[in-house]
Amino acid sequence: MLLHLHDIRLQYEPRAALVRLQFWRPSADMASFQRSLQAVAQLVEQNTVAEGLIDLHGLPDLTIAQQLWVATHWLPRIAVPAVQHAAFIIPENGLYNQMAVEALHRAARHFIPCEVQFFHTPDAALDWLLSFQNPATQAALEQEWEGAAALPAAK
Numbered sequence: 001m002l003l004h005l006h007d008i009r010l011q012y013e014p015r016a017a018l019v020r021l022q023f024w025r026p027s028a029d030m031a032s033f034q035r036s037l038q039a040v041a042q043l044v045e046q047n048t049v050a051e052g053l054i055d056l057h058g059l060p061d062l063t064i065a066q067q068l069w070v071a072t073h074w075l076p077r078i079a080v081p082a083v084q085h086a087a088f089i090i091p092e093n094g095l096y097n098q099m100a101v102e103a104l105h106r107a108a109r110h111f112i113p114c115e116v117q118f119f120h121t122p123d124a125a126l127d128w129l130l131s132f133q134n135p136a137t138q139a140a141l142e143q144e145w146e147g148a149a150a151l152p153a154a155k
Helices: 031-042 064-078 093-106 123-127 135-149
Strands: 002-005 008-013 018-023 050-057 085-089 115-119
Touching: 002 031, 002 135, 008 031, 008 123, 008 135, 018 031, 018 123, 018 135, 031 064, 064 093, 085 123, 093 115, 115 123, 123 135
Parallel strands: 018 050, 050 085, 085 115
Antiparallel strands: 002 008, 008 018
């Protein structure tokens, strides 16, 4: 299932307990950034997500204000027991955001029990997240995501 939650494109596969998200447009302001991530948190808080793929492609460099808000408001909301693994896709030119995410992870590791890994490609991240699933599940998820990327996003 594909959804657009404000500035985020989200893929949710309940059978695999997987959420995949990527900013499909830069947030216009801090309120828009917060609204987008709060929508994701509402889904995760339902304890139906065990696997998370967060693709940082399309995300401009996180400001200090955004990093502080994520650390103090968003991370505590998504640190639910159901989440087991989080995979981050780091663009090759995304060193700043990689460093920001790693710093946030270090700061929050005492209340975020899930395992975190960093990848450069979504297929490697999905392979790690779905390693015990049917291979057809991964192929179907990738096909759905790529098919939606070819279509213009609804506003």
